[in-house]
Amino acid sequence: MDTILHELSEHFQLPFHNPVLIFSIILFIILLAPVLLNRIRIPGIIGLIVSGIIIGPEGFNILEKSLFVDVFSTIGLLYIMFIAGLELDLNEFKATKNKSIIFGLLTFSIPLGIGFPVCYYILDFNFNASLLTASMFATHTLVTYPIVSKLGVSKNIAVAITVGGTILTDTAVLILLAVILGSHSGGLTQEFWIRLGISLLLFSAFMFFIIPKIAKWFFRTLESEKHSHYIFVLSVVFFSAFLAELAGLESIIGAFVAGLALNKLIPHSSALMNRIEFIGNSLFIPFFLISVGMVVDVKVILSGPMAIIIAGTLTIVAITGKWTAAWITQLIFGFSRGQRKLIFGLSSAHAAATLAVILVGYNAGILSANILNGTVVLILITCIVASFATESASKIIIRDMDENEETLTITGNTEQILIPIANMTNIEKILEFAILIKDKKSAMPLSLLTVVPNTLEAEKNIMKAKLELEKFIKETTASETDATIMATIDYNAASGISRTAKEIMADLILLGWPQKTGFLDKLIGDKMESILENTEKTLFICQFENPLINHKRLFVIVPPIAEFEEGFEMWLNKLAKLAIEISIPITLNCTDDxxxxxxxxxxxxxxxxxxxxxxxxxxxxxxxxxxxFLDTDLIVLVSSRKGYVSHFGQLDRIPAKLEKHFPAISKMVFYPR
Structure with missing residues (x-):
């Protein structure tokens, strides 16, 4: 009995050292803290940070800052920066790059300009200590980005500007840190600057030219090995973080650059993106937030009046500087109150970069223990303020969108997409396309249809067809898109498709390109002619020769007066969704009107x-x-039914020409309703 009690006492001796027990405690916190605090309207992020304070070395000392905790928290921080780069709307980012630069300059210079005189003249720090502490005010960590991502406003222009500004200001602060350390140690030489410049150039070239080519080859070669895609992405993230450190930058910059490099190759609605976000938001990012809390030492408040004065001053200056930068950004660009609040919420949280700067300065003997402790309190308060501000701002923006803006939803919350399956060879690519263009507000599942001939073997063939289609349901499930399998009996496949489209009130029918040659005879002559005559639904006919992410341009051909067709907004809406999801430009070929x-x-x-x-x-x-035409184009022909306003004779002959002359190029034909 004594032996058992002794073993139990060893296992439960504080702080815990058993990795299994540590991991289980962390998981229970990740599970329960957000759930409990959400009931009293407190953001879950705060719950995780406060939990870290309670279980940390300066709380009840349940866990210590071990290698195990450090590794997982580092992964979480890199994950935040990677997802920020991955979810960034590159079209929006390119359109707002000048705004990002301006905001980056503001959010760097204003806190620095306010902080330096306060530290030098009021707190009486020396020059290097004042400059280093003031530079800490300029940094910020995207701790609250998971809130933005969860609430679905990550593509707002305010987010694009803030994320871009984050990279600029944190890079500037890290370079300033190197300058201060070099000045302090007398090691700031010409050789240092040359080495830094060359390493940065090599790192950028590798990430933006080599990595995308490797990723394209990998995704194309192992297209069916979906689990390998996730492992490959993780490998790229952490290797790029390591390369950034070799280049003289922080690893968080490398993780963000990895997100930018892979941005066009991982559509936002894809199964791979869903896996990345799910694992990060469920495990790695909460681990990082808990580790932030474990650094906080609340007892510094009781260590004397100077500690309180320094902590309070640093916190006020940090929040004031970031709020002022957000306010001036709002004035310059005419943003709404919600967007200003969102910029402030995203940019006001001080965590990893701030802690890194202060710890380096403390270890180098530039900063005192009071500054270190004051910074830890600053981290806690700014994370709490940022969490409330970000959540409140996101809800304001969502409400404004619902009240004042038209959205991409044309068919409402009941959009129904029908996908008749005649050939299993290209079904995965058609399903991926359907997932990308589907209205995310629609609760209706994708409908996969097979039409079985009305023979004596009909029932047996239905069972066989359903079993074959079941294999592809996993693809939609992985991207959190519902799909249902339908089978019907009919003497004629076109008749079965038309009848089912009416029965389920489909808004859109997706068909694969005919496998046999002779588009005009095989498609328009029989099956398609019947579908076009018997349904008024929007019809897409697709042939994807390459994975969707490998296309570099939508080459769109639109007939005159197509804007007067009833289905004009429908196909244009889907085209825009596709371009946004896979981040490629659109080349329009049409009339001026x-x-x-x-x-x-x-x-x-x-x-x-x-x-x-x-x-x-x-x-x-x-x-x-x-x-x-280029081999990497996706050619989109907008056609029209006979007798409709934009129809003319040449339209009927173009699909056959595309098939005959460009069989290896991906193409689609749209027939608006």
Whole structure:
């Protein structure tokens, strides 16, 4: 009995050292803290940070800052920065890069400009200590980014500007830190600057030119090995973080750059993106937030009046500097109150970068223990303030969007997409396309349909078809998109498709390109002619020769007066969704009037898309456009049904020309409702 009690006492001796017990405690905190605090309207992030304070070395000493905790917290911080780069709308980012630079300069210079005189003249620090402490005010960590991502406002322009500003200001602070350390130790030489410049150039070239090519090859070669995609992405993230450190930067910059490098290759609605966000938000990021709390030493408040004065002053200056930068940014760019509050919430949390700067300064003998302790209190308070501000701002923006803005939703919350399956070879690519363009507000599942001939073997064939389709349901489930399998019996496949489309009131029908040659005879002649005549649904016919993420441009061909078709907004909406999801530009080939109508639609939807325009009228000599085709294009032909306002004879012959002359290029044909 004594032996058992002795073993138990060893296992439960504080702080715990058993990795299994430590991991289980962390998981219970991740599970319970957000749930309990959400009931009293406190952001879950605060619960995780406070939990870290309670169990940390300066709390009840349940856990210590061990290698185990450090590794997981580092992974969490890198994950936050990686997801920020991955979710960034590159079209929006390119459109707002100048705004990001301006905000970055403001959020760097204003806290620095306020902080230095306060530290030098009021707190009486020396020059190096004042400059280093003031530079700490300029840093910020995207601790509250998970709130923005969870509430679905990550693509707002305010988020794009803040994320861009984060990279600029943190890089500037880290370079300033190197300058201060070099000045303090007398080691700031020309050789240092040359080495830093060359390493930065090599790092950028590798990340933006080599990594995307490797990733494309990997995703294409191992297209069916979905679990390998996630492991590959993680490998890229942490290797790039390591390379950033070799280049003289912080690892968080490397993780963010990895997100930018892979941004176009991982669509936001894809199964891979869902896995990345799910694991990060469930495990690694909460681990990091708990570790932030474990650094906080609340007892510093009781260590004397000087500690309280320094902690209070540092906190007030940090919050004031970031709020002022957000306010001036609002004035310059005419942002709303919610956007200003969102910028402040995202940029006011001080955590990893701040702690790194202060610890380096403390270990180098530049900063005192009072400054270190005051910074720890600053981290706690700013994380709490930032959490409340970010959540409140996100809800304001969502409410404003619902009240004042038209969204990409054209068909409402009941959009129904029907996918008739005749051939299993390209079904995965068509399903991926359907997931990307599906209205996320619609609760209706994707409907996978197979039409079985009405013979004596009909029932047996239905069972067989359903079993085959079941294999592909995993693809939609992984991306959190519901799908249902349907089977019907009919003497004619086209008749079965048309009848089912009416029964389920489908808004959109997705069909694969015919496998046999002779598009005009095989498609328009029989099956498609029947579907077009018997349904008024929007119809997409797709042939994806390459994975969607490998396309570099949407080459869109639109007939004259297409803007007067009833389904104009539907196909344009889906086209915009696809361009945003896979971050590629759109080349429009149409008349001036149609071009203006398309631009009006995008402006109404408040979309930032990279659009190029070619004036095109020569429909009799359609193949003149082929001079501009690239192997990486996705050609989109907007056609029309016979008798409709934008229909003319040449439209019916173009699909056959595309099939005959460009069999290896991905293509789609749209028939608006």
């Amino acid at each position: 149609t071009h203006k109508a398309i631009l009006r639609f995008f402006k109404t939807q408040k979309l930032s898309l990279n659009i190029q325009f070619n004036r095109f009228y020569e429909w009799e000599d359609f193949l003149i456009l082929s001079r501009q």
